Amino acid sequence: MNRFMFGYCATLISALLWPTLPTFPLACAVLVIAVIMLKWSKLLAGSLLAIAWMSLFCHQLLVFTSDKSSEPPSVRGEIISLVYRNGDWINADIRILADHPFHFPDKYLRLRWQSEQKVAIGEVWQFTLAPKPITSVLNQGEFNQQAYLLSKHIIGKGRVIAAKRLLPPQGMRAKLLTKLRQDLASLANGDLMLALMLGDKQQISDAHWQGLRQSGTGHLVTISGLHLSVLAIWVMGLGGYLLGRLTPRLGLGNRQAIALVALICCGLYAFLAGLGLPTQRALIMLVMVILLGLIRRYASPFERLLWALFIVLLLDPLSILGAGLWLSFGALAIILWFTQSWPAPDERLSSWQRLKWRLKQMWQIQWRLSLSLGLLQGLLFGGFAPYALIFNLIFVPWFSLVVIPLSFMALITWIIGIYLGVSVSLPLYLLDLAISPMTLAFDWLGELPLHWLPASMQLVSALVFGLLGLILWRLASGAWRWMIPVLFMPLCLWFLPQRLTDPKSWQVHLLDVGQGLSLVVEKQGRALIYDTGAAFGEHFSYADRVIVPFLHYRGIGELDYLVLSHSDNDHAGGADYLLGRYPKVKLVTDLSYPGAIDCRPKSLNWQGLRLEILGPREPQPGNNGSCVVRISDGRRSVLIPGDIESEGEQSLLTQSAEVGSTVLIAAHHGSNTSSSGAFIRASAPGIVLYAAGFNNRYGFPKAEVVRRFRDQKALQYSTGDNGQLSLKLDEQGITVLGYRRDLAPFWYNQRFEFGEFGNPE
Template sequence: MSQNSDWISFDVRVIPQTQNRTFFEAAALANVQRYYRLTWQKPAKIEPGQIWQFTARMKGISSIQNQGGFNQQKHYISQHIIAKGRVKRAEILNEGTSIRQKIMEVTLPILQRLSHGDILQALIFGDKSALDDARWQQLRQTGSGHLVAISGLHLSVVFGLFYGLLMLGTRALAPKQHRLRVQVIMLVAALITLGYGYLSGFAIATQRALLMMLLLVIFSLVKQFSHSWDRLLYALFFVLLIDPVATLGAGLWLSFLALAIILLAVTPQPISNKPATPLAAHSTNGVWQKCMTTGRAMRLALWQGIKILWSIQWRLAIGLGGLQAVLFGMVTPHSIWLNLLFVPWFSLVAIPLTMLCFCLWLLCFTVFAFLGTDLHVVTSVGATLFTLANFSLIPFDKLLHLSDHLPWALLPISEQALAALLFMLIAILAIHLRLHSVVDKRIIRFCLMILCLPVGFQAIAAWQQRGLLNQEYAGLWQMHVLDVAQGTAIVMQQGRHGFIYDTGAAYGEFSYAKRAIVPFLTARGISQIDYIVVSHDDNDHVGGLSVLLQAFKSSQLIADFSDTPHSQNAMLQPCSGNMRWLNVDIQLMANPLIKANDNNNSCVMSVTDGLTRVLLTGDIEAPRELSLLQSDNNITADILLVPHHGSRTSSTEAFIEAVNPSLAIVNAGFANQYGFPKADVMARYHQRNVLTLQTGYVGQISLTFTERGYKIATYRQDLAPFWYNQLFKFGETTKAE
């Protein structure tokens, strides 16, 4: 559950009706977890475990689709969210809450008083809602996010901690040990770890670790040997059996890959058959030899531990770093040495202390509740108990703040560079596996050379970008019409140079420039924005301007307004005249209408490479279209950005006939509140056999221009034609203008 101003967002599960159903039908329905993401303005108090009856207006989970950035639609499916809705009415049926929620209610107020309570909250309950944006940024740039997400590391530490404590306690009471006692202790430690998994919410990594732990316990009880790889495969089988769409989430891939890397790195060492030198042969120095042997053994054990830790860590850094680059489009160079410090500290100090403090707090709270102790006393005792756990996180917090000042802490990586690095990684793996010993050396050398070529091309492109080589542009250029819901954002690309027309909308702290445009630029390898054109001062066109100007400070701003807070005193150029941007010619058409409204003040721009012409129109309406027809400007175009998102106030018959496009693109969100584009407006284009595309239906639209014309590629059909990216039309309605 998240809250923003007077709105909250939360997930609910529909309780299936089991009346008039067979036992097997009811069981099947209960096993299918389907959730709905609801938003509620000025809500009542909602807690997990309650039963409510909601009346809500529902719609599908289809979201914006562009290269780069967060795929919300894929995330919804991986979380079993099948629809979104807005609450109209609500009635509570059962106020009962879960045990986990009751424990959180008495514990969170104590944690919130501590300096590192946000991390403690994540470590104990798997609840990361207290982590703010600055903390998340620090976790990303240090590669330490896995330490605050309950995973196999945490459960292994908890199991080992309580297993060791119980063994020590029983050995102190009864020194003589037997197998039944060990089995009972193992079961108790497993149950405690299972309870910890319940408190953390049973995430994918938690499920995997719990399954492997339970399999280990079961095999130990029945005296059946099992290999670690067998248990890993069993865990994967059961996770996918319970939740097949878990493959769409990053958690499953990161979790299982991490353990696979650890199993590959830690290989069993053969037992030495060399006989030990009997101490009796050195009777005069027996004590000294024994001390020397013990010290040598300790140093050897310490050195072996350091070697194993390094062996695991560099492999995890490369393996998980590569996977994170694929999943999130960024790499963290400092994560290798930082995790060499973080992982041992969390394993040996932070997690054990946190769990011991939490268990003591639960015990004290239970006793105080039974005795009826004053709440103020209970809170004071809890704060005192958690102080030690809070103190153990000080070194971690210091290093997190240090990462804010480290160079290259978080490096975005383009799709082209990522593909090149993956090919080079395959070449390194081939060398590591010594394939030249089983394959002809000339063949393997040729293959390695081919695999390393993409990295060479990327290096040449980087040198060109830095001016180390003279950069020559071919006739190839692209135009990308981004899917930013009910708004406009267009990026023209030539190599690493970009030209942006409109910046999408912004609502409070949310901005489509952050959500879609900047991640897209990173994915495409566009590192320099030469010009930003803002058609007019409406939020759905200018909302993301401040974000883009902050990210690309050297950009030239072209707009016909100067009194907006978005411009941030940027270099401002009026929308008029002709200009050349690398290999394309651009004409900015001045607005002759003196008393025009905001829409008719839109900056109209014509772009041509000498073969194909594109006309960008902003939100112009019929009066401005008429003025363009009466002007001396050449408005004929092969590709037209449909004016005003397909409103009835624009796209007149005369204007369409004068432009005479072969392709018309509409920037309009799916099932938007305005009902754009209007069916009768689209009919005018279809009557002239004009191909029409809408970003809300096909996602990002990318046009590649060559000497032979242009090619069209859409996100849902061409760039990422996967089943989970299809358009879910549930809730689509025809709306009035």
């Protein structure tokens, strides 16, 4: 084993847990030390190189200087992906085009602009931007968009102020993509064919996306290691057969020629697929495995895998932040682990017996792969697709034997037909027919229950430890076997009922929903929610993207109360979605929902806590009509005043409402129209939380409000700075945990500013 590469890969992967990255001068010094250490310790030298290279790479990627003569900034970029289009609003990813020839690594921006013009992939535009950093909302259970953008080398977001098309689609792929879309428009599975032939997944319909997710087969339409490996096997198999017939004596020469042809075919397929980062990683991995196999220098499959991983992480260290790397290399490592010790089939077996032997081996690989990747999927995506094993057992072989080679053949014949001026439609119809069994199965799958099983992080972690226990039980001996019951302990503890937890402990979670409000009160596996955050259009809601994943992550199965303070979108936008997901929830609001509990002053008991609705005394529109709630355990209390302003605060004080609180959710996100001096003195909070988005356009929380609370000696925290804020209230007191600072204090979760890189905190 190469110690240098092992040290580099292991240390770079550990960057997932680093709290910060070295500064640029320190990284340069570490790089020099790494070169010096090569003479004494290759393992240490590799580790030091990983530390230095991760920091230098991020500095090179994230530092951005626009055209200094323009304000706001102006950039020239090529459209590489149309992420989303709704009417005349466009969301697109662009590759920034530099004026100098050497620009490593490529930098991308995610832009949103309003345009009635038709926009195509491959066009070059000049954009004038209102830039935004990649800093995103962060909560437990939620998809980490910030890490995802970093893994895709997207260094910023922005709103387009002005745009001018400079050049039509450039390059062969862009022209082919436009033509192929037209030719596939009439076919039922044209969207999936486009993904398989040219790697464009933007056209995949919602119904097909849902089927791919529920069946766990999304990897089959993403050109990656499976597709390139299958293509290489087919080319080498057919080439070996043909060359064996034509030149049977040139054994080694035939192998080398076939391998070269296979690599050329895979490189062509990857190029036509757009050479996205997952495709690049898969191609590098395949090239290394084949070349090292040809030169016969590294016999161990794991050594070849280490070489491939080293090259991938050297070219793109940020790939560790994406799920694709873990799924690709995880699948290959699992296959190597379970197949390296298998004996070859007995030479005396008949053809039928050999076929049965190979089917048995395929079944053993597939169920192990599905189980292991299912657990990995649970860690990455917070849930399981229960039908994934069945679908993958059927369609992975079908795609490997039929669909993937047919996709490449259809693509090549279609391209040749274009350049010859001949319409070649038969391969396209055959490919559409070959994909049909899977899409028909999607319709059948939609009628079955339990398409997707969300899982709490406690359960997923317990299952991972349980799997490690099973592996240790099969492989370990001697003193190591005492670890087996320890590894099974988390799974046993997970089955303990929630009521066995501390009955006096409860949690308050102020979720990061941008410039909006959503608060979850949790006790013994049940929850109360105050407000839902915003919803935008038909396809986006913070209730869907943040609240429900958070509840699943925490293992909260019951939602008892939903309080809607008032009608503003940033407070009640996700109400209908939550009511649809939890039809038995009790609704507290003055909005016009049938059967809702109104916000007139009253007191309710919930899970041993006192839930006091303080007002308003009469329904009224606007911010001062917010439903004010106080939650108390008898010793500590949390006051949630919604968006009330100074007039509403004065009304509460006039009616002698009990507003004294240990924790206060600042009214109206920290607006200067709220949090009057009289109200602050009456509530006298020790802790103040602001539901305010990062760099929000209103400037919340206002400096004057912060000063008023500081004068009262209150501790202050904002979701814009910290992400999700969680408070644990128990016999020992109150513990405040921020997502960026405490729950996931890693460098890629910190706040970033556009065009800058350093220690942002």
